[in-house]
Amino acid sequence: SIASEMALLAYDQKPSESVKEQLLEMAWASVHARGGSANVHYLSRYRISAAAAVLFLVSSLGLFFFNQNLETDLETQKELVVQKENTIRILETEVEQKSELLAILEARDVDLILMDGLEVNPNGFGKVVWDKENGQALLQVANMPAVPTAKEYQLWFVINNQPFSAGVFAVNDPERDNFFKIQELNQSASQGAFAITLEPEGGSPQPTGDMYMLGAM
Structure with a gap:
């Protein structure tokens, strides 16, 4: 039959060597093409991951420095606020002291005692504004050295060579006039003197240190 004849014809005709070589080359080309495509795909994913990692690192560093x-800005602002608060407190204290001075000056009967610097402090100057009726006074000193560590100035009211303590104070800024309120000065003497000595911190029962100022009534 025709089918059997065609089968016999196909069986007798073998493919040539050139056809086999072409088929093998096509197969290897296909394999290489697939392998190359996979490598390109893998390389692209690696580059994307590396770029993402670098971007993340840069962003993290940026946030850290920010x-x-x-x-730093917050700390600077806090320091400025503290400085402003200190300045405000100083100004409030000065206003309060000057208001007290005005109140004492407005008293009906006040004594003004001027004090001069002595040998250890020749440029010193001071004054005591004394309201005897209310038993209070205001001390103003200028050109007084800042107090050393563990020391304070002490004001004395001297009557008949007997010193009475009128309080202790410390000068922190020698370039400024310093005001100190004396709340307990219940002395009615019409004669006497005021003196300032340098004493241990807290004051002494009797003068022991150098005398910096003296002023008589």
């Missing part, structure tokens, strides 16, 4: 700058 936070550091922000914390």
